[in-house]
Amino acid sequence: MTFRDLNLNTPLYNALDDLGFSTPTPIQAEAFNVVASGKDMVGIAQTGTGKTFAYMLPVLKNLPFSKQDNPRVLVLVPTRELVVQVVDEIEKLTKYINTRVLGVYGGTNINTQKQAIAQGIDILVATPGRLYDLALSHVLQLKSIQKLIIDEVDVMLDLGFRHQLINIFDLLPERRQNIMFSATMTNDVDDLIKDFFKSPQKVSIATSGTPLENIKQTRYKVPNFYTKLNLLKHLLQDEETYNKVLIFVAYKKMADLLFDALAEDYNDELCVIHSNKTQNYRLRSIEQFREGINRILVATDVMARGLDIDNVSHVINFDTPDFPENYMHRIGRTGRAEREGHSHVFTTDKDNHAIEDIESLMQMTIDIEELPAQVEISTELIEEERPQIKERNNPHKRKKDEDAPGPAFHEKSEKNSKENLGGSYKFKIAAKYKKPKTRGDKNYNKRNKRK
Secondary structure: OOHHHHOOOHHHHHHHHHHOOOOOOHHHHHHHHHHHHOOOEEEEOOOOOOHHHHHHHHHHHOOOOOOOOOOOEEEEOOOHHHHHHHHHHHHHHOOOOOOOEEEEOOOOOHHHHHHHHHOOOOEEEEOHHHHHHHHHOOOOOOOOOOEEEEOOHHHHHHOOOHHHHHHHHHHOOOOOEEEEEEOOOOHHHHHHHHHHOOOOEEEEOOOOOOOOOOEEEEEEEOOOHHHHHHHHHHHHOOOOOOOOEEEEEOOHHHHHHHHHHHHHHHHHHEEEEOOOOOHHHHHHHHHHHHHOOOOEEEEEHHHHOOOOOOOOOEEEEOOOOOOHHHHHHHHOOOOHHHOOEEEEEEEOHHHHHHHHHHHHHHOOOOEEEOOOOOOOOOOOOOHHHOOOOOOOOOOOOOOOOOOOOOOOOOOOOHHHOOOOOHHHHHHHHHHHHOOOOOOOOHHHHHHHHHO
């Protein structure tokens, strides 16, 4: 099958020719007629399979020219980087079409985005948080939305966007087409489909969790961080083989720690992205890695999820992910567009259970490679790897007595120990001082004068 078999219009064919695309990917071919029919659709496909074009080609084919100001197509994605990427992809397809596209996300001036919305748009690409803020400001009207597209929905739910998605659904017209794409089918995704989709047609290109066949996976058993670092530096010495390397770590602190450790040897070739970095810094890092200015990118899961970066030679899992689906998302960054890819995972003893889950999901065993002889085994540990010291038999520590008061407890002084006198308080005061509690008690004052 070629794109000519999809019966597109001439402007779209011209855009595809400029991009050098002639053959649709499996998800693009399978999803086209379903999306074009106007039915609700759920697409399950691995990362790197061309999902953006899979939903935009049929949408653009059937999107008539309009001068109305309010958007007709809404695309929701989980991260700011994906907004930028999706807008770029849509602009490539609409090169010869008079279609207005706008991307909005948090971390930038909302007033600038309000001004852009007021000028009129056809397709809006947004993160859920910023979209909801704009809708509440009444600058953005969503009642004209005809097609709702949610991309990377599993990540969106992992990030806790379910509540915001439900709020957004309430602002949309009931009669609309719902299109959802996900790399994995989780219980949360299934619940969302049941609640808001109307008899959706499912298009699944690969079973959830099935690894791409053109990715060669290897595993190294490594005892600790500094041994991982020594192994990583050894691999990165081969610049010809490891020419575009994406390194995944578990969290932001680890990303900074690894970046600093690599900077001494690879400063000019290295960049990093995580959520604590500024938006401009993150976009610049991605662009430099994409263009080959930097050959090494250190990233956390959320930041690199869904990013379309071509020709990644290797994905290195410096930390083993806790969830097997995240491992699938990570290695899907290499071996894209039917190219050969490579992935390594560095595992410690505590990762054995996680590796079992990953191999169970993929229904295959990852080949184990011996550590190269040149790699030094370090005994130095970072803070997270050091054992927790438990002082069970410290003679200087007082034994816990359940009946004893806590360390912050002390008895009240006598003058502060007051009796709760309840309703009889005013009578006791009156008896003591022989006068009313309030000066306005005229009857009491008269009685005292008679006496």
